[in-house]
Amino acid sequence: DRLGRLAVVVALVLGVGSAVVSPLFRTASFGDGSLYLFAALTPNPWDTVWFNFPLRASVFALEILPTWLTVRITGDAEAGAIVYSLIRGSWPLLTLLATMAIEERGAVLSRAAAFSIVVAALPTTFFPTEIFLTHTLFWPFLAALVRRSEPSAMLVGVLALPLAFTHEAGLLLVASACVWSAVVRQPPRIQAVLGAVIVAWFAVRHLAPPPTAEMAHAMAGNRVTFLLPKGLLNRVSIA
Secondary structure, eight states: OHHHHHHHHHHHHHHHHHHHHHHHHTGGGSTHHHHHHHHHTSSOHHHHTGGGOGGGHHHIIIIIHHHHHHHHHHOOHHHHHHHHHHHHHHHHHHHHHHHHHHSOTTOOHHHHHHHHIIIIIGGGTTSOOHHHHHHHHHHHHHHHHSOSSOOOHHHHHHHHHHHHTTOHHHHHHHHHHHHHHHHTTOOHHHHHHHHHHHHHHHHHHHHSOOSSHHHHHHHHHHTTGGGOGGGTOSHHHHO
């Protein structure tokens, strides 16, 4: 019990630190983040870059669009870069706070979320990628789904939809949740909501395929990289 409480405290402190460090040192501008920030600073980020990634539209809506709106309103690219970095750096803190708010009284899911933030999320903070948002949305989604009392189908659906459209890993999580829900005999409307999200994902995949053969090949290889352990085997995570 003490270890679990300590994990939450550590994750909260590091989450605040991440939200402060990211805009100060622009850690979100490394790796994929530089491409995302470039897109957000153009007049039309969707047509410039993001039409290639319609199945990851949640990242566009939650990260790129607010940055783009900031630049359009202020006329200051620097302000947009700060907003983008702040959003990126705040995800670990926000996911823990959201999980704590949604989980039932007496539940310990937030402790598992805290452990995941410290071990998995924060060590990958300095390589911004879509799956970072997948991790962010997963824990609140899980908290809404596994309540001992009857879960809210609306809340489950509201969280499942953006989760599925973060990365192919998000769809895998939603599909697994749908199977689990059926196995434990939750109300059928929970499976119906999750099934509708899965159908929507495949509809977008069919209606908006990769625009070129080269992009299709790159995306096919990119889908499975999250399964490789080398992404987490670094000095920070080992420490």
